[in-house]
Amino acid sequence: MKPFLYYRPKTVKDAIAAVASHPDARFIAGGTNLIDLMKRGIVSPEKLVDINHLPLKKIEQKGGFLRIGALALNSEVANHKTVLQKHPLLAQALHAGASGQLRNMATVGGNILQRTRCNYFYDTAFPCNKRTPGSGCGAWEGINRMHAIFGTNEKSGQDSCIAVHPSDMCVALLALDAVVLVTGQQGERRIPFGDFHRLPGDNPELDSNLLNNELILAVEIPDAPLTRHVHYLKVRDRASYAFALVSVAVALEIDQNNIKTARLTMGGVAHKPWRFPEAEKIMTGQPVSESVFQQAAEAAMQGGRALEHNAYKLKLGANAIVQALKTAVGKA
Template sequence: MKTFQYVRPTRLKDAIAAVSADPDARFIAGGTNLIDLMKRGLAAPEKLVDITGLPLKKIEQKDGFIRIGALALNSEVAKHRLILEKIPLLAQALNAGASGQLRNMATVGGNLLQRTRCPYFYDPVFPCNKRQPSSGCAAREGINRTHAILGQNDANPSCLAVHPSDMCVALAALDATILVMGPTGERRIPMGDFHRLPGDRPDRDTILEHGELILAVEIPDLPFTQTVHYLKIRDRASYAFALVSVAVALEVADHRIKTARLAMGGVAHKPWRFPEAEKALENQPVSEDVFRQVAGGAMRDAKALEHNAFKLTMAPNAILQALKTAAGIL
């Protein structure tokens, strides 16, 4: 790890100014991902700007939404009364992530920014467009068991890595908005726009500009307080990233679905939302047959690689199971 300067401002504007003025500066909070990247030489900031002294930890009910500060710890969010009562899907997703020790350090803002766990990204022996643009993607011809089956919008995608966060899958389903501030002021970014598909810049995971700091996540009041489920399928029960995961939220009345939300992790370069499947569920009876048909249709654009064809079966089965569990069909 290279030598770096460390500063810990106590004012928001000073933190933003410290990073904005230095192209090699980075914000740091819990550091559960960034420190790993620095140890492996995948990140080499000249300056770390510690933001843990800023007042960004509050979890509160606002008029029409719940706001979660960027420095709120994953463990604290998952057990907070407001979250458990109003948005239990988020609590389920957070509790499925990482380990208890990491959840006690990781922040909501950091979770949004964590980088892929693709093994080729972490190993400098192999070419990786995300690590070094235009160097190639070793996953195309390599062991691609954990890689993407959705979002490949051309015959030779620049990156096949998947997004690692469980929290972000739930936020995608819940229509969250990310509040950020940079040198030019505040802006609100819909969750669906926050993360990028690789395109011609696979090294950029989000649309954040240098010097922009995540302040909070805002989740609107939605009628998804009970009929929800987060399902994560992984190789082991703890501290493993999803092969596929599903976030489901349903509003049910008189045994019919009024509104639905559906998103997946482990299948694409970003949390993947299924608006067509959601619309197909609306006004339908709560039925395993309906769920099975929607689950199959949701994956019609999926494309397998050499080693991850099993996801073409696992993904719709996971959607079906998550829908059944949310709806109480045993």
């Protein structure tokens, strides 16, 4: 790790100006991902702007939505009374992530922006288009057991990226129709959660559509009747502190045994949290039944493209979807 400048701003405006004034500056909050990247030599910022003292930690109900500040800790959000009452799916996803120690340091904004945990990205001995654009993809013909089955380009091969987004929280936020509030030198803007993260395309080094020097202020989750029949299922190699092979977030609104509204998202399968609108349509208006869940699962996984070592994700993903839906229904 090389020496760097350190600055602690007093206001959001000051923080943005501090990053914008230096060509190689980064915001730092919990540091649970950034410090790892610095230790590995993947990033070497010359200046760190510590935003921990900014007033971005509130978790509050405002009208028809819940606003969660970007600096709210994952552990605080997971155990917050309003989150547990209105958005238990989010609490479940947060409890499934990392370890208790990390949840006590990690922030909501940092969780959203965390980078992939692809081994080829972290090992500088291998080529990686995300780390060094144009260098190639070590995972494409390497050990790609953990890698993406959705959102990849068949013709891209070594020219693109097949890494997956690692967050559990983000899978739930996508299912809950969250919006990300950001600000920068051009002012504030709102980004629907499904548009926040990117597919690799021609710029695999970019993880999100956040502009240079923009800062996440908060996440807003609209109130919705999706609180009773929800479940977050994470399938991993060991029971704790492991990233998902696949994960599933489901939320159903059920009236007299009929599905009025359905949300289905997955993690561990794409460069960004992945949603299945066609599978949601299949379930909407249908009675609660395992056959309907099976149809939705088959439709969801139909577009998956397996690599040499991750074909298991197609069947595992379908089974996980059915199990998560059955559990969500049973939890009521």
